[in-house]
Amino acid sequence: MKYSKKERQKLLQQTIIDNPFVTDEQLASQFNVSVQTIRLDRMELSIPELRERIKGVAAHNFENDVKSLPIDEVIGDIIDIELDERALSIFDVKEEHVFQRNGIARGHHLFAQANSLAVAVIDDDLALTVHSEIHFVKPVRAGDRVISKALVTGKDDSKSRTFIELTSTVENEVVFAGKFEMYRTKGKGEK
Amino acid sequence: MKYSKKERQKLLQQTIIDNPFVTDEQLASQFNVSVQTIRLDRMELSIPELRERIKGVAAHNFENDVKSLPIDEVIGDIIDIELDERALSIFDVKEEHVFQRNGIARGHHLFAQANSLAVAVIDDDLALTVHSEIHFVKPVRAGDRVISKALVTGKDDSKSRTFIELTSTVENEVVFAGKFEMYRTKGKGEK
Structure with a gap:
């Protein structure tokens, strides 16, 4: 049209x-x-x-916003973050991230972007992944730009847990989705 | 004693x-x-x-045993494999695999070893991860040797799916456990 x-x-x-x-x-x-x-x-x-x-x-440097890890340990580039609320990162898939044979991005790279974003969104000095359930929805290829959105959906302070839902898209189509249960050091209120 | x-x-x-x-x-x-x-x-x-x-x-070269990917794309070293049955790999955690701040191995490296073993065990030319549920049970550190065991637990040929259970241990203690649902091209019997 x-x-x-x-x-x-x-x-x-x-x-x-x-x-x-x-x-x-x-x-x-x-x-x-x-x-x-x-x-x-x-x-x-x-x-x-x-x-x-x-x-x-990206002109805004998120180095001082992220607490749980140095920003150079985040896989992909953080482009927006509000601690304990949400975070957004982009990851450009290159030749070295795909299977030689079929050109499809290897799962652990998509997982790395997602998992490190789930760590970065935590408003604490220590954050570790305890449990994760992930879906590889659609193949991703070299040249694709993957946008990951992490959303903090809940907390269980008695167990020092934070729950995160994460979606990765390429050109607005979902390629990867995951739920993450994160362990963190006790929140500020409890120190 | x-x-x-x-x-x-x-x-x-x-x-x-x-x-x-x-x-x-x-x-x-x-x-x-x-x-x-x-x-x-x-x-x-x-x-x-x-x-x-x-x-x-390792004297036995598994290059000709693995079908779903070139052996150099496997993260870790395969030390035993029986296609569509089970596979075993070792991965030595080095400084570059851990968080700078706390020395704990980053989740995506443990996931990479596990996920690539889940791909390698498939007796087919194409294998992709569809869904995975993983538990990070215990922190792993530089110097640790992680032994991953993948066990094929089921198949759904109508959906071209293979189900795998995987456990990673360090010194006989479980550090990581996961279930993987893999997509594969149709098995030989159906060609």
Whole structure:
């Protein structure tokens, strides 16, 4: 379906607000126009290109926000975090992350992004994974950008546990989902 | 408790048969004698040192036994495998596998050993993890040798699924346990 330029630019703007990580190629395919048209639309609307949009998000250094581990131990890049509430990271899948034979990303890399995000979201000095249930929903390939969202869904302070639900998507499609039960040192209120 | 030399050597022999990966240090601690005494016992009993025992096991090259992935993609070293039945691997935890802050092995490395063993045990050209439930039972540290055992417990050919139970131990204590549901291409009988 073709939109008028005005309609397209309106929808384009909304699409980028909803998903700042959408690429020009994805937008071109979605609106059935050329990548060049999308670039011109963005220029007219003063929307920076994807790389600049990501830089803008990453300009905030989350090093001082994450407590449970040094930020360079997080697999993927944290792009938003509110401790004990939610966290968001992106992980770009490269050739070294996939099976040689079929080009599908190896499970432990997706798990590593998810698990380290589950550790990072904890508002405490120590966080360890106790139990996890994970689903590999859809194959991921080199070149894919995986966006993981971790949501803290509950706590059991008597057992020093925090419960997290996590979803990883590629182009808004779920590729991985997991539940994590984390052990943590006692929360501030109990010290 | 101290044993007589004869008793000790008999028990030592049985202990090494039960667990070929036991170290001289572990044996010394178990029998409450010096490491030197264990070495002399082994010499008298003609039991090679741990490194040689492992080499003996690893002398068999499993490259032609594993079908679902090239053997260099397995995390850890496979030391025994019977396709669609069971598999065994060892993984030596090094400094690069642990959290800087607390020296505890990162979950995704234990998961990587387990998950790649679950892939390797499948008697088919393609195997992908669909679902997994895992428990991190006990912290693992640098210097630990993790032995993973994968056991195929069931199949659902109509859904191309294989079910695997996996246990990882350090010095005979369980550190990690998991259940894996694997997708595979159709078995030979159905081709």
